[in-house]
Amino acid sequence: MNHWYSVLFSSLRIENWDQEYTVFQPASGKTHFLNAMGLQILVLLDQAPLTLDTICMKLAESFSMQANTHFRQQIAVTLQRYEALGLIARTWKTPL
Amino acid sequence: MRIGELSFGQFRARLAGEGLRVGIGPFNIRIQTQLKSLAKNLHALYAWYPLADGELAEFHAQVVPKHSLRRPLTPLIRFLVDNQAPFPPAPAAHALPTLEWGINLAIALRINHLLLFHSAAVERNGHVLLLPAWPGSGKTTLCAALMHRGYRLFSDEFGLMAPQSAQFMPIPRLMPLKNQAIDAIRKFLPEAVLGPEIHGTQKGTVAHVRPPEESIARMHEPARARWIVFPKWVPNAALQLESLPRSEAFLLLASNAFNYEMLGESAFDAVAHLVRNCECRRLVYSDFDSALAALDRLTDD
Known part of the structure; x- marks a missing residue:
């Protein structure tokens, strides 16, 4: 199963605007606008590579939500979007 | 020496x-x-500017x-900047x-040592009021009204910000009113x-407002911004001047700047x-008096 991990998280410039965040990504020169959950995904993936299921479980816990199918689909779409932006990447092997 | 001190003959000879x-x-x-007709217009409208x-x-x-x-049979002209023709x-x-x-x-295309907001900017009580807006929002018209009510004109088109010092640079240029805004300001x-x-320009009928003498005389005095108001003229709308979340203000400003991506992290x-x-606000207005009164209250010391 895919493991997702953040790319150059430490290089990101993050500004907090009352639980909404603007994130400058030096590698692309782009600014991204994230809500609290969107940023939490990056934080989690900076701490350790995780599978989609684990990410969903941790987010559901943090935000007191149910990790149902719809939620899982939304997170999967977000991960793919982040991957396209170069914020995260995936590995097919379980990292050591 | 100012342009107005040149006779028309001297002025035209230089042009x-x-x-x-x-x-x-x-x-x-x-x-x-x-072009004599252009020289005549410039001699009148550029009178307060200094020669360089x-x-x-x-x-x-x-x-x-x-x-x-x-x-x-139609006399045509071409505009060139550094010998390039950007327009037909x-x-x-x-x-x-x-x-x-x-x-x-x-x-807009060449200046990249300053952050360029697509914004009107005026100064009151030593601080800049930034009015960022896209075309059609009425920012030039509102700016013309403000500068004739005691606000110092920085620009109706550009908020020029030095990224390091956060100072805004005045660039008081002619202000092109369009269509019904001309009669409204008259x-x-x-x-x-x-x-x-x-008449008949790509933006309809246009008439330029000459900036006040004082704004041009003080065009080398920068100032920092204290208020950001996103204006929108809406016919018959009741006045609204409401607080804007800073996250939204950030997004609107970043997408409004001409060269935000070019300047990257410093932007x-x-x-x-x-x-x-x-202080970040959103302004909806339909008449000048109530809009000016609201902006006066906002910018009072």
Whole structure:
């Protein structure tokens, strides 16, 4: 199963605007606008590579939500979007 | 020496010869043309600007005749900046707005040491009120009203911010009113000095407001911003001046700046600094009196 991990998280410039965040990504020169959950995904993936299921479980816990199918689909779409932006990447092997 | 101190003959000779060097805010612009009608308009509307004789010019603008086989009976002109023609030929009667839009375009495309917001900017009580908006929002009209009510004009088009110092640079240029805004300003501000009405331009009828003498005399005095108001003129709307979340203000400003992506991290820092240090509002208005009263209250010391 895919493991997702953040790319150059430490290089990101993050500004907090009352639980909404603007994130400058030096590698692309782009600014991204994230809500609290969107940023939490990056934080989690900076701490350790995780599978989609684990990410969903941790987010559901943090935000007191149910990790149902719809939620899982939304997170999967977000991960793919982040991957396209170069914020995260995936590995097919379980990292050591 | 100011342009108004030149006789029309002297002024026209400079335009037709080596070019007239004029200081406008932080830039010097060299203008060349042999077009008498354009010279007459510029002599009247540029009267307060200083000559920049002997100084380097950032922009070299020309308005030259253009002969067209397809339109042999219509006198046409072409605008050139540094010998490049960014626009198709225009009728000679449109020379003034073509020159003004051309200079704006050159500034928007070439200036990258400053962060360029697409915004009106005025100063009151020592601080800048930034009015960022897209075309059609009425920012030029509102700006014209403000500058005739005691606000110092920085610009109706550009918020020029030095990213490191957070200072805004004045660049008080002619302000092109369009269509019904012309009559609205004539009625609201009979004292405003307007150039001729020029019909049939790509933006309809245009008339330029001359900036006040004081705004031009103080165009080298920068100031920091304290208020950011996103204005929108809506017919018959009740006045609203409501607080805007800083996150939204950040996004609107970043997407509004001409060169935000070009400047990268320094633009991100500059916008973050600006939003943190300003009161951010959204303004919906339909009449000048109530809008000006609300902005006066906001900017009172």
